[in-house]
Amino acid sequence: MDANLLDITSxxxxxxxxxxxxxxxxxxxxxxxxxLFGPNGSGKSTLLGAIMQLPGYTITQGSIQIxxxxxxxxSTDAVANLGVGLSFQHPPKIKGVTxxxxxxxxxxxxxxxxxxxxLNMEPFLERELNVGFSGGELKRAEILKLxxxxxxxxxxxxxxxxxxxxxxTIISNTINAMLQKESPMKTRSHSALIITxxxxxxxxxxxxxxxxxxxxxIICSGNPMDILDDIRKDGFSGCIRCIQREKxxx
Ligand code: ADP
Ligand code: MG
Numbered sequence: 001m002d003a004n005l006l007d008i009t010s011x012x013x014x015x016x017x018x019x020x021x022x023x024x025x026x027x028x029x030x031x032x033x034x035x036l037f038g039p040n041g042s043g044k045s046t047l048l049g050a051i052m053q054l055p056g057y058t059i060t061q062g063s064i065q066i067x068x069x070x071x072x073x074x075s076t077d078a079v080a081n082l083g084v085g086l087s088f089q090h091p092p093k094i095k096g097v098t099x100x101x102x103x104x105x106x107x108x109x110x111x112x113x114x115x116x117x118x119l120n121m122e123p124f125l126e127r128e129l130n131v132g133f134s135g136g137e138l139k140r141a142e143i144l145k146l147x148x149x150x151x152x153x154x155x156x157x158x159x160x161x162x163x164x165x166x167x168x169t170i171i172s173n174t175i176n177a178m179l180q181k182e183s184p185m186k187t188r189s190h191s192a193l194i195i196t197x198x199x200x201x202x203x204x205x206x207x208x209x210x211x212x213x214x215x216x217x218i219i220c221s222g223n224p225m226d227i228l229d230d231i232r233k234d235g236f237s238g239c240i241r242c243i244q245r246e247k248x249x250x
Pocket of ligand 1: 015016018020038039040041042043044045046047056
């Protein structure tokens with residue numbers, strides 16, 4: 001039997017002396033898309049950083065497994081080599097490295113030109129990576145980076161923040177294309193964990209499970225559209241209904 005793509009058990013993560021993630025469990029299977037909602041500062045980006053083993057995030061308890069491999073002792077490179085890629089909320093600017101050179105160094109796919117065209121990134125190829133890019137350009141460049149890496153598990157941090165509606169559609173269509181790569185029947189071959197504030201991407205991307213993250217914990221999980229509806233109506237306190245729905249199912 002296939003191991004789960006991502007298995008997080010009783011995870012606690014600290015940044016410096018401060019505990020940010022306070023005990024979460026999360027499983028993502030092959031082909032599943034999960035979305036994460038939650039207020040600013042609740043620890044969503046920290047969770048993605050911890051999964052990637054980025055420096056500065058200390059796992060104090062619990063475990064993260066990718067394809068059944070414990071990542072506790074692994075470097076960020078090694079986690080990426082297990083098939084995980086991260087699209088940053090705030091991507092770094094790298095002076096002196098052009099987007100095209102960067103893509104060449106990380107490319108693992110054979111149809112990158114297709115994604116460059118779909119994301120309208122030709123004019124940016126000879127620019128320094130992310131330097132002077134607008135909000136929408138930064139996010140398109142991040143999605144192009146993921147496309148080149150072709151990971152099994154896409155970690156995508158706020159793909160719509162600061163992006164106009166037309167570009168949100170372009171980005172969402174490319175994420176869908178990545179999720180269906182190498183799948184002749186156009187079924188989901190890849191998985192994703194996507195952080196969204198607005199839920200706009202859910203107009204294009206079908207998500208299987210939604211989670212609400214508050215103060216370092218997942219307080220409820222369920223149908224992403226129902227959760228989004230609750231949040232739109234009553235803010236994050238609307239999640240009380242989500243918790244109740246899940247209780248009723250049991
Ligand atoms: P979210 O993505 O949900 O908005 P973050 O994961 O970015 O939240 O941040 C969660 C909390 O961790 C915030 O209070 C933030 O200030 C804190 N934090 C994140 N990175 C650092 C850091 N390098 N040093 C100190 N605090 C940090
Ligand atoms: Mg964040």
